[in-house]
Amino acid sequence: MTEKNSIVAEQFVDAAQQNEATALGLWxxxxxxxxxxGGLFLAYAIYRHFYYHEFDLASRRTDLFFGTLNSVILLxxxxxMVLAVQAAKxxxxxxxxxxxxxxxxxxxxxxxxxxxxxxxxxxDQLVPGEKFNAAxxxxxxxxxxxxxxxxxxxxxxxxxxxGLLSVMFFLTRRGRISAPHFAPLELTGLYWHxxxxxxxxxxxxxxxxxxxx
Amino acid sequence: MNxxxxxxxxxxxxxxxxxxxxxxxxxxxxxxxxxxxxxxVLTLAVFQMILILLYFMELRYRAKLFWLFAAVGFFxxxxxxxxxxxxxxxxxxx
Numbered sequence: 001m002t003e004k005n006s007i008v009a010e011q012f013v014d015a016a017q018q019n020e021a022t023a024l025g026l027w028x029x030x031x032x033x034x035x036x037x038g039g040l041f042l043a044y045a046i047y048r049h050f051y052y053h054e055f056d057l058a059s060r061r062t063d064l065f066f067g068t069l070n071s072v073i074l075l076x077x078x079x080x081m082v083l084a085v086q087a088a089k090x091x092x093x094x095x096x097x098x099x100x101x102x103x104x105x106x107x108x109x110x111x112x113x114x115x116x117x118x119x120x121x122x123x124d125q126l127v128p129g130e131k132f133n134a135a136x137x138x139x140x141x142x143x144x145x146x147x148x149x150x151x152x153x154x155x156x157x158x159x160x161x162x163g164l165l166s167v168m169f170f171l172t173r174r175g176r177i178s179a180p181h182f183a184p185l186e187l188t189g190l191y192w193h194x195x196x197x198x199x200x201x202x203x204x205x206x207x208x209x210x211x212x213x
Numbered sequence: 214m215n216x217x218x219x220x221x222x223x224x225x226x227x228x229x230x231x232x233x234x235x236x237x238x239x240x241x242x243x244x245x246x247x248x249x250x251x252x253x254v255l256t257l258a259v260f261q262m263i264l265i266l267l268y269f270m271e272l273r274y275r276a277k278l279f280w281l282f283a284a285v286g287f288f289x290x291x292x293x294x295x296x297x298x299x300x301x302x303x304x305x306x307x
Contacts, residue, residue: 020276027279031286038290045294046301064239071235079228082269086221193269197262204254208242212250 007181015180026187030194037198040153044146044205051139058136058143059209061126066117067207070110071199077106078196084168085189088182093172096185100169103192107162114155147206154202157195164188219268227268234261 012018048055084099125133127148128141168185171177177185238257246253267273272283 023275024279024282027282027286031282031289034286034290035293038293042294042297046298049301068235068239072232075228075231075235078231078265078269079224082224083221086219086224190270193265196269197265200258200261200265201255204238204242204251204258208238208250208254210250211242212245 007176015183019180019183019186022183022187023190026190030190033194037150037153040146040150041201041205044150047142047146048209051142054137054139055143056210056213058140058147059206060211060213061124061133061136061140062147062207063117063120064207064211066113066120067203070113070117071203073106073110073113074196074199077103077110078193080106081189081192085182085186088172088177088185089179091179093175093178096172096177097169100165100172104162104165104169107158107165110158111155111162114151150202150206154195154198157198161188161192161195164191218274219271223268227264231261231264 008015008018012021080099080102084096084103087093087095087099121127125131126144128145132138132141132144165188168177168188171184234257238254241253241257242250244250266283272279
């Protein structure tokens with residue numbers, strides 16, 4: 001087995017075929033993730049239908065500044081992610097490391113902003129339970145139950161993504177990510193973009209309900 | 214491969230379009246469009262998603278098999294939503 005072929009598993013003809021197969025596998029995983037978050041979006045739609053007024057009042061208690069800032073951070077991180085993958089395809093390891101560092105930094109920034117936001121939410125008594133903000137109707141807790149569950153699960157996905165990005169960072173530095181062996185980085189990118197897409201829907205549904213009122 | 218490989222500039226342009234759409238979403242939320250507010254912001258979010266799927270996730274440059282796998286996820290999602298919603302909306306749960 002030659003050096004070049006050692007990264008290609010024996011069931012594949014070449015790296016291109018392996019890249020294609022693994023990417024297809026990740027798209028299958030994304031289909032399951034669509035259903036995973038889909039269940040929560042469905043719960044949101046049903047409860048918002050039944051408790052429209054309560055969702056309206058509750059949504060206006062979320063922090064629009066933090067939410068908007070985090071959206072721009074994530075969109076930008078998707079740009080740096082795709083640029084890292086493109087650099088890997090051109091075999092520019094230094095650029096890959098640079099763009100990966102930026103993506104990790106933006107992911108960490110997202111989590112820091114989220115931590116500040118959660119801190120403010122807790123201080124505003126927006127956690128469902130006995131100490132829930134008395135100024136809001138009881139059914140507003142349904143909104144905040146979904147808010148914490150959806151943003152929390154999303155943040156866990158960001159954390160996992162950052163773990164994967166860190167592994168890619170070290171693999172690239174060790175020369176293990178290069179054309180044509182960039183599949184692990186490409187798969188990490190697909191996952192990262194998917195997590196970004198989830199946020200694109202969380203943002204209007206959690207932060208922008210009846211803001212004009 | 215179904216299309217010419219993307220250029221670096223294209224990715225920056227897609228990012229710019231995504232950010233502009235993001236602020237359109239934010240701005241439209243402050244206009245009183247009655248029941249149209251949510252459909253409008255969600256439509257813009259869908260456009261953002263399509264840009265990310267096509268360019269950042271490179272579906273545009275992939276074989277049709279990838280399009281099928283991506284579509285299947287959304288097809289299952291439609292089944293999940295339609296069947297559950299038909300139950301909730303056709304019975305007196307509330």
